[in-house]
Amino acid sequence: EDEIQQLQKALLDYLDENTETDASLVFSRKFYIAQWFRDTTMETEKAMKSQKDEDSSEGTHHAKDVETTGQIMHRAESRKKFLRSIIKTAPSQFSTLK
Template sequence: QVSGGDDEIQQLQKALLDYLDENTEIDASLVFSRKFYVAQWFRDTTMETEKAIKSQKDEDSSEGTHHAKDVETTGQIMHRAESRKTFLRSIIKTAPSQFSTLK
């Protein structure tokens, strides 16, 4: 369920990223963990979107009819995926100063 522009997964992602941010001074490896999670979540979002599109195309070709409910569901998945990608891009853009401190 999407509420206030953030879905539950995105809220959990933000909480984990905030935790990692707060503890990078204690453990420098958390910076790399943070990068990994952002990249993995971006990949997962892309894969979820591709799977939804493929599923919709498979249903359309097998049934021969187009259900408005299915289209809406795919549209919602696409919207949620774009929202998550935008969130992850904003995380990437706000973190370079932190990443440049480790060499």
């Protein structure tokens, strides 16, 4: 778990604990999860595009960039897995509110 995941989990836990007093927090929780998943996907796409651009130009820092891209991809997959697990363990309010 990286620092961002810890902060996300803390916020989601807070929202979970307070949904009984404010129903809008259920929707806030859904929004944050979706937004974080989107952000992670965008970060992955940006890293892949950057690597592709570097592959085309054969820059001098190519090996370093590939390692960085690999790290970004690994971190992004870890975050997506975390967010998917959060969705699977979503509170019952998610399925009952329409």
